Amino acid sequence: MELRDASVQDIQLELLRRSAYNAMNGQRVADSLLRHRDLWISALLDRQGLPDYDNPGRLLRMGLIKLRDLPENIWNADTLFIHTATHDKARQLARIAEDEEWCGEVVLIESQEEIDGALGTGRDEYGMLYVWWD
Numbered sequence: 001m002e003l004r005d006a007s008v009q010d011i012q013l014e015l016l017r018r019s020a021y022n023a024m025n026g027q028r029v030a031d032s033l034l035r036h037r038d039l040w041i042s043a044l045l046d047r048q049g050l051p052d053y054d055n056p057g058r059l060l061r062m063g064l065i066k067l068r069d070l071p072e073n074i075w076n077a078d079t080l081f082i083h084t085a086t087h088d089k090a091r092q093l094a095r096i097a098e099d100e101e102w103c104g105e106v107v108l109i110e111s112q113e114e115i116d117g118a119l120g121t122g123r124d125e126y127g128m129l130y131v132w133w134d
Contacts, residue, residue: 023103090127
């Protein structure tokens with residue numbers, strides 16, 4: 001497949017596949033996600049910035065590390081966010097992440113209000129989990 005024909009989700013999985021540092025093996029995680037494609041809607045490898053409450057500004061601290069490292073061909077991200085159709089599917093995927101040794105900290109988001117706020121949606125019972133690698 002040529003890059004221009006790849007979906008945005010395909011590109012996200014490729015960024016994940018290329019990522020490997022510390023305990024994170026992006027190829028292993030991407031392969032696992034594809035084996036269990038029926039459990040998730042979308043996945044995004046990212047790094048959240050941190051608000052500086054003492055000196056608020058428009059940019060989050062460390063929020064642009066990915067931009068900084070692009071010239072070195074590095075996607076400097078440490079958190080995989082996974083959007084699922086239901087909370088049960090998120091729980092199933094969390095178990096798979098542990099069983100198939102994704103080697104990251106798996107966090108289930110159980111609050112529908114928090115999920116709705118993060119996704120900018122409502123009235124749906126979406127599930128959400130993330131995996132963080134140090």
